[in-house]
Amino acid sequence: MQKTLLILLLGWIVACSPSHEPEMDHENEVPEENRFSKEVFLTNLTEPTELDVMPDGRILFVQRRGEVILYDPEEGQQKLLDSIPVYWNQEDGLMGMALDPNFENNRWVYLYYSPVGDEPKQHLSRFRFTENGLRDEIVMLEVPTQREECCHTGGSIQFGGDGLLYLSTGDDTNPFASDGYGPMDERPGRSSWDAQRSSGNTNDLRGKILRIKPLPDGSYAIPEGNLFEDDDPLTRPEIYVMGCRNPYRIGVDGKRGWLYWGDVGPDAQFDADQRGTRGYDEFNLAMAPGFFGWPFFVGPNKPYNDYNFLTRTSGPLHNPDKPINDSPNNAGKQELPPVKKPLVYYPYANIDEFPMVGNGSRTAMAGPVFYSSDYEGDKRFPSFFDGRAMYYDWMRGHLFFIALTDQGEIYDWYRLMPNTEFSNPVDFEYGPDGRLYLLEYGTRWNAQNENATLSRINYIRGNRPPVLEVTTTELQGKEPLTVTFDASASFDYDNDKIYFDWDIDENELKDSVVTYTFEKQGIYYPELIIRDPKGNKVRKQFKVAVGNNPPEIDIEISGNKTFFWRNRTASYAVKVLDAEDGSIGQGIFPDDVDFSINHYQSFDQAEALGHQSPVISGKQLMESLDCKSCHQIDATSVGPSYVRVAARYEKTKKNQEYLINKIINGGGGVWGEHVMAAHPELSREDAGKIVEFVLSLREGAYTPLEGSYKFTEPEGTYHFVASYEDRGKDNIQSITRNADVWLRSTQLDGPDFDFSKNVKTGVDGNGKGYISDIFHESYVGYIQLDLTAISGIEIGFRGIRTGKVSIRIGSPTGTEIGSGEVVAGRNYLQNKLFIKIDPVSEKNDIYFVFLNEETDDLLFTIHNFTFVPDLTHDEL
Structure with missing residues (x-):
C-alpha cells in the first residue's frame, strides 16, 4: 500500500538564508499559501484555552483544568509552571489568560477562572510571574454565576493599545429547553434558563464584554466611553458591550480602538412561526459601545417571539429598534439600547451573504489584529495583514483575515492556509517576532487529544524551502522487511x-529513492532531510514496525462476483490467516473478525473499484466531519458513545431513516440536554453510510463468517465487508487488514462506462443518462465484469440508423462473445435488443463496439445494458 505524505505545511521547517541576494518585495501582495508553514511544538494537550507570548519568546498558555504551562521554543522544553485550583465541571475552569502590556517590567499575568468553593463565581485575578510559579494573587473582579446548569462562560482576556483590559463573559444560561431558539423562560425557579437575567440585563456582568483600566494596586478604574455611566444603580459601568451569548474569543485593534468577537449562536436550523428566527453565529465589530441583541435577536438582528414557556404560547416579535426586557429576572433597565448588527453572520446552512464561510457546525471566534510596524526583523508577517480582522471558526477549522474600511465595511477576505488542517483552533496570538502562535483544542471534548497542539505559523520571505513529497511501501511487517522510500516527487518553488539526506538505522543515504532492508525485529525511526543551496530544510520522520506479519483476509463468494439479482443465493466464507495469531477456529475467534453484509440503494462505482467499503467509508466520513468532537466509539463525551447509540436502535429501515434525518437536521432531547448540530450539507447517502457504521457496533449484530445469503432487493448494491486487527507481537503494534466484495444490480446505466471512444453522454427529461453521438467504430467499455452465469445482455436503445453492436472482452479488438443489430426506428421510442453471449467464467473488461461502415452519420442512442442471468444454474 502506498502512502503519500505532503509535508510542506505540516513538516518541520528551518528557514535560513545565508545568501545576500536581493529578494522580491512581497509585503503588500496577496501571499501565496506556500509562503506559510505550520510548526508544531507540543501535542497531546488537555483542553488548552488561551496563550500569550513573552517578550523573550517563551510561550505561556493555560488549560481548562487549571494548568499553567511554560514552553521555550528555542530549547524545545515545556514546564508545568503552576496549577491553579479551579472548579472545572460543566464548562467552567481556567478560561482566559493574558500578559500585562508592560510585562517585561512588572511581570503581571491575568487569569479568568472558576475558583473552587461553594460560591458560584468567576475571578479575574492578577498574579506575579516567577520562574517557580505564579505568586501574589489579587482578585480584581468577581462575576457571580450559577453552577447548577450549563452553559457559556466566555472568558477571553485582551488588552487594547491604550492599556485597557477587555474581558468577555458568557450568558451562563441553559439553552437546552428552548428548542434552539431564544432562552427566555420566566417561570419561577427557572432563572438559569432565562438569558434576559444576564445578557439582556444592564445590571449584570454576564453575557458581556467588559472594559476596565487596571491600576498598579490591583484594583481597576472605569474608563470613559463605556456603555453606561458610573453612577446609575441599574447598570454596571464595566460594560462595554452587552447582548452576547458566548463571546468565547475576542480581538482588539490596538490602533483603531476597535473590538472584535465571535459569538457562538443557538442551534435552531429553521425559522419557526411561533418562536422566531433560526440560529446564527456572529462575528462582531464594536467601533463604539453598544447592545448586540441576545437573547432577543440573533444574526442580522432577526427577532424571537416573546414566548410564554408556561402556556407554550407566543407573543409578538421583539422590536430591534426599541428592545424591552420585562423579565422578572431582570435587575436592570427595562428599555435597552437599539440593537447593533453583526459584521458577519451565518447559520448551519450555506448563506448567500457570506458564501466563503461554508456550512455545517459552527463556533465563531476572533483573534488579534496585526500591524507590521509593531515588529522588527524578517520573521514577522507581511504588511498585507495590517489592520485585518482575524475571524476563525473552531468547528469548521477555517481562518480568515478580513479587510475593512475606516467606516467598518468589509472589502476583502483572505483565507490563510486553506489546505492545512486546524483541529478546533481555540486561540491565536502574535509573538514579539511578529509570527502567529496558536492553540488547538483537538477533536474530543473534555479530554486529552493527540491533535491538541501548541504551534506557530511561520511566514517565509524570499527563498522558500523545498516541498517534500514522499511515498513508501509497507511500513509494517515481519523481519526481514524491505521498504522503499521514494521522495523523487519533491520539488522547489524557486x-x-x-x-536528500536519509538517516536509516544509522546509515546515511543520499538518493531521492532509497530501498532498505530491516533485518531485526524492532521499531525504527528513519528520517529524511531535504535541503536547498540557500540552507532551507524540511525534515520528516517515519515509523517502521518490524516483527509482526500483517494478517491476510479474504471473502470468498460462489458464483458471479460482480452482479446479484433478486432471489439469487450465494455461498460465502471469510478467511483470515495470520502468521502469529493463526486462522479462524485455530487461534482466531470468530468474534475477533468484524463482518457485515449491507445493502445500499445506489452504486458508487468509485468506491467499488477502489475497494473502499461503506462501513470504512462511513467511519472516514464521520471522522472528516465534526462528529468526533462530541462522540467517541465506546466512551461518553458531550454526546453518547456510538456503542450506546447502536444498542438503542435496532437496524431497521425505520430507525435508519430516523438516524439519517437526525444527522442531517440535528436536534436534541434524546440523550440529555446537549443539542446535536445539523449537517445540511451532507447527502442522505453519506449520512446513511455513517448510520451503517454506527449500527454495525450493536452487540449481537453478528453475521456468521460462513454461510449462504439470499439477495432480496432488486436494485442497488450489496456489500460484504470484513476486517481483522491482529494481536501484535511482543512490543510491535497490531495491524489491521480489510477485505470486501461489492455486488451490483444487473442493469448498468450507459454513461457509467470506464472507457470510451468518440461518444458523448446526456440526461433526459426524467433524469436518466444515455450515451449519444455514436458513430461507426465508437465504443464504450466497463472494467472487470464477471459474466459467470450470464446468458446474454439486453441493450436499451433508441434507433436512428441501423448498426451492429459487437461485445468483446479485453479490448475493443478482443475476442467477440456476441453481437446483434440495432434496427432503425422512431428515435423517441426506447427499444430492447437481446444479445446471447458465449460462456465466460472470469472477470474481464467488457467492450461494446458500435459499427456501420456504410454511413458517417449518427447511429443510435444507448440507455442501459442489462446482464441477463441464466436461471438454470443451481447456485449463482
Missing part, C-alpha cells in the same frame, strides 16, 4: 536544486 527551482533550486534539492539535496
Whole structure:
C-alpha cells in the first residue's frame, strides 16, 4: 500500500538564508499559501484555552483544568509552571489568560477562572510571574454565576493599545429547553434558563464584554466611553458591550480602538412561526459601545417571539429598534439600547451573504489584529495583514483575515492556509517576532487529544524551502522487511536544486529513492532531510514496525462476483490467516473478525473499484466531519458513545431513516440536554453510510463468517465487508487488514462506462443518462465484469440508423462473445435488443463496439445494458 505524505505545511521547517541576494518585495501582495508553514511544538494537550507570548519568546498558555504551562521554543522544553485550583465541571475552569502590556517590567499575568468553593463565581485575578510559579494573587473582579446548569462562560482576556483590559463573559444560561431558539423562560425557579437575567440585563456582568483600566494596586478604574455611566444603580459601568451569548474569543485593534468577537449562536436550523428566527453565529465589530441583541435577536438582528414557556404560547416579535426586557429576572433597565448588527453572520446552512464561510457546525471566534510596524526583523508577517480582522471558526477549522474600511465595511477576505488542517483552533496570538502562535483544542471534548497542539505559523520571505513529497511501501511487517522510500516527487518553488539526506538505522543515504532492508525485529525511526543551496530544510520522520506479519483476509463468494439479482443465493466464507495469531477456529475467534453484509440503494462505482467499503467509508466520513468532537466509539463525551447509540436502535429501515434525518437536521432531547448540530450539507447517502457504521457496533449484530445469503432487493448494491486487527507481537503494534466484495444490480446505466471512444453522454427529461453521438467504430467499455452465469445482455436503445453492436472482452479488438443489430426506428421510442453471449467464467473488461461502415452519420442512442442471468444454474 502506498502512502503519500505532503509535508510542506505540516513538516518541520528551518528557514535560513545565508545568501545576500536581493529578494522580491512581497509585503503588500496577496501571499501565496506556500509562503506559510505550520510548526508544531507540543501535542497531546488537555483542553488548552488561551496563550500569550513573552517578550523573550517563551510561550505561556493555560488549560481548562487549571494548568499553567511554560514552553521555550528555542530549547524545545515545556514546564508545568503552576496549577491553579479551579472548579472545572460543566464548562467552567481556567478560561482566559493574558500578559500585562508592560510585562517585561512588572511581570503581571491575568487569569479568568472558576475558583473552587461553594460560591458560584468567576475571578479575574492578577498574579506575579516567577520562574517557580505564579505568586501574589489579587482578585480584581468577581462575576457571580450559577453552577447548577450549563452553559457559556466566555472568558477571553485582551488588552487594547491604550492599556485597557477587555474581558468577555458568557450568558451562563441553559439553552437546552428552548428548542434552539431564544432562552427566555420566566417561570419561577427557572432563572438559569432565562438569558434576559444576564445578557439582556444592564445590571449584570454576564453575557458581556467588559472594559476596565487596571491600576498598579490591583484594583481597576472605569474608563470613559463605556456603555453606561458610573453612577446609575441599574447598570454596571464595566460594560462595554452587552447582548452576547458566548463571546468565547475576542480581538482588539490596538490602533483603531476597535473590538472584535465571535459569538457562538443557538442551534435552531429553521425559522419557526411561533418562536422566531433560526440560529446564527456572529462575528462582531464594536467601533463604539453598544447592545448586540441576545437573547432577543440573533444574526442580522432577526427577532424571537416573546414566548410564554408556561402556556407554550407566543407573543409578538421583539422590536430591534426599541428592545424591552420585562423579565422578572431582570435587575436592570427595562428599555435597552437599539440593537447593533453583526459584521458577519451565518447559520448551519450555506448563506448567500457570506458564501466563503461554508456550512455545517459552527463556533465563531476572533483573534488579534496585526500591524507590521509593531515588529522588527524578517520573521514577522507581511504588511498585507495590517489592520485585518482575524475571524476563525473552531468547528469548521477555517481562518480568515478580513479587510475593512475606516467606516467598518468589509472589502476583502483572505483565507490563510486553506489546505492545512486546524483541529478546533481555540486561540491565536502574535509573538514579539511578529509570527502567529496558536492553540488547538483537538477533536474530543473534555479530554486529552493527540491533535491538541501548541504551534506557530511561520511566514517565509524570499527563498522558500523545498516541498517534500514522499511515498513508501509497507511500513509494517515481519523481519526481514524491505521498504522503499521514494521522495523523487519533491520539488522547489524557486527551482533550486534539492539535496536528500536519509538517516536509516544509522546509515546515511543520499538518493531521492532509497530501498532498505530491516533485518531485526524492532521499531525504527528513519528520517529524511531535504535541503536547498540557500540552507532551507524540511525534515520528516517515519515509523517502521518490524516483527509482526500483517494478517491476510479474504471473502470468498460462489458464483458471479460482480452482479446479484433478486432471489439469487450465494455461498460465502471469510478467511483470515495470520502468521502469529493463526486462522479462524485455530487461534482466531470468530468474534475477533468484524463482518457485515449491507445493502445500499445506489452504486458508487468509485468506491467499488477502489475497494473502499461503506462501513470504512462511513467511519472516514464521520471522522472528516465534526462528529468526533462530541462522540467517541465506546466512551461518553458531550454526546453518547456510538456503542450506546447502536444498542438503542435496532437496524431497521425505520430507525435508519430516523438516524439519517437526525444527522442531517440535528436536534436534541434524546440523550440529555446537549443539542446535536445539523449537517445540511451532507447527502442522505453519506449520512446513511455513517448510520451503517454506527449500527454495525450493536452487540449481537453478528453475521456468521460462513454461510449462504439470499439477495432480496432488486436494485442497488450489496456489500460484504470484513476486517481483522491482529494481536501484535511482543512490543510491535497490531495491524489491521480489510477485505470486501461489492455486488451490483444487473442493469448498468450507459454513461457509467470506464472507457470510451468518440461518444458523448446526456440526461433526459426524467433524469436518466444515455450515451449519444455514436458513430461507426465508437465504443464504450466497463472494467472487470464477471459474466459467470450470464446468458446474454439486453441493450436499451433508441434507433436512428441501423448498426451492429459487437461485445468483446479485453479490448475493443478482443475476442467477440456476441453481437446483434440495432434496427432503425422512431428515435423517441426506447427499444430492447437481446444479445446471447458465449460462456465466460472470469472477470474481464467488457467492450461494446458500435459499427456501420456504410454511413458517417449518427447511429443510435444507448440507455442501459442489462446482464441477463441464466436461471438454470443451481447456485449463482
